[in-house]
Amino acid sequence: MTTRVVLSAGSNIGDSRGHLQAVVDAVGADLIAASAVYSTPPWGGVDQDDFANITLIAEGSRTPRQWLEFCWELERVADRVRNERWGPRTLDVDVVAAETDGEPVISDDDELTLPHPRASQRAFVLVPWLEIDPDATLWTASGEQSVVELVAALDADDVAAVRRLEATP
Template sequence: TPIQWLEFCWELERAAERVREVRWGPRTLDVDVVAIEVDGVPVISDDQTLTLPHPRARERAFVLVPWLQIDPEAVLWTPDGVRSVRELIAEIDGDEVAAVRRTAALS
């Protein structure tokens, strides 16, 4: 279920010793569920714990840029319909996109 995925994200953060000090404040690690598809159909959730697709993912370079790096064909279901992540990145301020940098290789 989507909530189980979110709980798994929290486990990853705990394992990395993430400290939660300020809600929506700076953090060393943030693992979120952005979108889930089952057989090409988006999972929609408006649970107060988890909203899917993530309502602000389309505005956040720090979400979209790494996503595009691991899935060049990535799409996000938005209120405007299905949009490619590449297209959404093109709509974000270039300085914000440039500020996203890879800090370590995935293994």
Template structure:
């Protein structure tokens, strides 16, 4: 059994539909979905703002590489093309953390660095993550801290670039009404 925190984003095409495709594909694996945020692009490349969200998903048959493969398949289905580093994209699916019964999975494999090596620097990951796991913690640079502390330590301009929208992603799973995102 593993639980993954997935950061999803889109700034090309039907951005909301691209994000919704992730939730739809995950189906009953979805445990929580954040609100949708509009966020300034990260990395210095001029481009349209992103829509971002975080999805927490579980699967008893998945390991960390299964989450990576699923993310890549979803990006391919959205016709993602990797042309420019930190450039525009139809869909980006990042595995932020993966947890098993043994705890947080750590990986130094260049194909899948876990926990995500820059998640603690990105308000567009931390803000939606706090929507669904307010008590979450994250290990970065050898330090484990609450996600809220990582967020508080970011530059104000980084935090101010993340704006909650009225957009929501719909979880069609049978127990969807019990997720934190359904509360005002």
């Protein structure tokens, strides 16, 4: 069994680029591609600093659930504290989408909802994803859609606010 995942990582507390680099390093040999670092405004209405975000594609023998647990461990190592929904954080790592043996994983599990239920609405996930996979698709309630189409459907100001900073974390 091989699982390919799209991961989104963000940080706006402490050494954000260091936290993002730690994600890339931890994925290690399973890494297929990592986007540049993007500066993005916070999402969810909480007053806070902008985020540094990356999107990664990885492939390996972990199950989707094991990828989620891997993300949680990265957050724990970065001393992530969950005080406020959509609040500031040292590190947030989400499994955006997964395919096992080439088939999309669809899950409505309380802990592992796949694809991520708000991925199609988030320019900070989709724009960096397009950088590393211009042909990317995402399963949505309307079926499979190209990420290009999803970005085009977003508010243009939200997309423009996702600013590329540098090639690597």
